[in-house]
Amino acid sequence: xxxxxxxxxxxxxxxxxxxxxxxxxxxxxxxxxxxxxxxxxxxxxxxxxxxxxxxxxxxxxxxxxxxxxxxxxxxxxxxxxxxxxxxxxxxxxxxxxxxxxxxxxxxxxxxxxxxxxxxxxxxxxxxxxxxxxxxxxxxxxxxxxxxxxxxxxxxxxxxxxxxxxxxxxxxxxxxx
Numbered sequence: 269x270x271x272x273x274x275x276x277x278x279x280x281x282x283x284x285x286x287x288x289x290x291x292x293x294x295x296x297x298x299x300x301x302x303x304x305x306x307x308x309x310x311x312x313x314x315x316x317x318x319x320x321x322x323x324x325x326x327x328x329x330x331x332x333x334x335x336x337x338x339x340x341x342x343x344x345x346x347x348x349x350x351x352x353x354x355x356x357x358x359x360x361x362x363x364x365x366x367x368x369x370x371x372x373x374x375x376x377x378x379x380x381x382x383x384x385x386x387x388x389x390x391x392x393x394x395x396x397x398x399x400x401x402x403x404x405x406x407x408x409x410x411x412x413x414x415x416x417x418x419x420x421x422x423x424x425x426x427x428x429x430x431x432x433x434x435x436x437x438x439x440x441x442x443x444x
Contacts (some may be wrong), residue, residue: 344424
C-alpha cells in the first residue's frame with residue numbers, strides 16, 4: 269500500500285510492459301533508410317573477411333551480428349513508417365550484436381594464420397589510412413552509445429552518419 273501512495277503504477281509489471289510505447293518524434297523514413305546503410309556495409313565487410321578467414325564460426329557470428337543490426341533497422345522502420353514502437357527490436361541489439369562479435373572473434377582466433385594475413389594487408393598503405401578512419405569512427409560510436417539517447421532523432425542521425433562512414437572505411441580497407 270505504501271508503494272501505491274508514493275506514485276507507483278498500481279498495475280502489475282506485465283501490464284505496464286504491454287502498453288504501446290510512445291513513438292519518439294523525428295524518426296523519419298530517411299533516418300530508417302540511413303540506418304540500413306551501415307548494416308549493409310557491415311554485411312559486405314563480413315563477407316570479405318569471412319572468405320579470407322574461412323571459419324564457419326566467424327560466418328555464424330557475422331550472421332548473428334547482422335541480425336542484431338537488421339533488428340535495429342526494423343525498429344526504426346516501424347517507428348518511421350507505422351508509427352509503432354517495438355522496444356524489443358531496439359534493445360535486442362545490445363545482446364545479439366555482442367554475441368555475434370564474440371563468435372566472429374572466436375572464429376578468427378581459431379584461424380590465426382588467415383587472420384595474420386588479413387591484418388598484414390590492413391596495416392599497409394593505403395589500407396591503414398582507411399582502417400584508422402574506421403577505428404576513429406568506432407571510438408566515436410562508443411562515446412555516442414554511452415552519451416546519446418536512443419529515442420532522440422538528432423542523436424540517431426549523428427550515430428548513423430558516423431557508423432556509415434566507419435563501415436565504409438572498413439570495407440574500403442579490406443578491399444585495398
